[in-house]
Amino acid sequence: MDKKIQVIREDVQQAKSEAKKYIQFPVAEVSYLLQQIEIKDKALGFYADLKNWEQYYGSLDIDSAILNDYGIIARAALKGEDTE
Template sequence: MDKIQKIRKAHEATKRSLAEGRNIAFTAKAVIEPIEYLLQQIEIKDKALEFYADQDNYDEYDLGLVDVDRGNRARAALKGEDTP
């Protein structure tokens, strides 16, 4: 199970507990770590999307950067890996 799936599972369990009226004690670490991880993943995916959204990376008459990249940035971002 990857980290996002673990965060999602913990989130669902917390929502169920709150809906059932149970008191839940949180530590700062338990709240901050998943948020920091998710923010990092958003930044990685935003960076890849910005690359593909930038029209300067396309060339109508020649191979543009997007053609050369062949989706490598997107695949890396989906794995949660940062790209240059």
């Protein structure tokens, strides 16, 4: 076999291998980013839900899911951790 053709074949094979690596890398990154968006959307949904802001005034004991949370869900979401 012609030596130059062999070199070209090896170069093409290497290029295909490199292309696979670069194509898979962005897919993994996009998947990670979508997961992070979902986590943050859940946290924002918790704080946006009006029922979590309801307060009860039984003998001046004020209670709501938001007050009891103390920002735990928000801090976890900012770290990229799911709270479920």
